[in-house]
Amino acid sequence: MEVIMTKDEHKARTARSYKLILLFAMVSMTMMFAGLTSAFVVSKSRVDWLKDFELPSAFYYSTLVIMGCSITFHLAKKAVQKDNKSATTTFLFATLALGILFVVLQFVGFGQIVKNGYYFTGTESSITTTFLYIVTVVHLIHLAGGLISLLIIIYNDFKQKYNSTQTLGIELGAMYWHFLDFLWIYLFVFLYFFK
8 A cells, every 4th residue: 555645744754864864974973073082082191192282272262153153053043934034044144154263263273283382293293282183173174064064055045945844954054063063062171171
């Protein structure tokens, strides 16, 4: 016997499928970062580990900025659910601006580390700064994916593909950005307390 789905049932099933795929991707990314932070902990016993290394001040600011990204993306999602197009667009652009600012602050932080005489590669590098560099660059790569998806969401918003009955793209984007936010806070707290 063939079961015929309504349009709404098909839409709900599709949304669940996309969310599940994204969830699996986030779990695998979490496992990768768990492996990196485990290697970080194991490496702390090395004699050449820097005991007095301080995180750059730009990393503190970037933490606040990425938290702002989660807030603005959440507000964009709420605005589209209320069919408030102008607010949706404003909050999506605010998220994009904050995301770019986060990337800039990460590179400012790298510059602060080098200015303090710590290098990431070469003969003057240390295992501490190399690990820090790897962890933050891998996070930045995932954030680049978030920025690309955000640009697609903004494009779709301009094409008026979202409204109170069609929010899937914005919901998926918000889920990913909340994940990036949580991941950076975890990494920041980890690096702050386990340096």
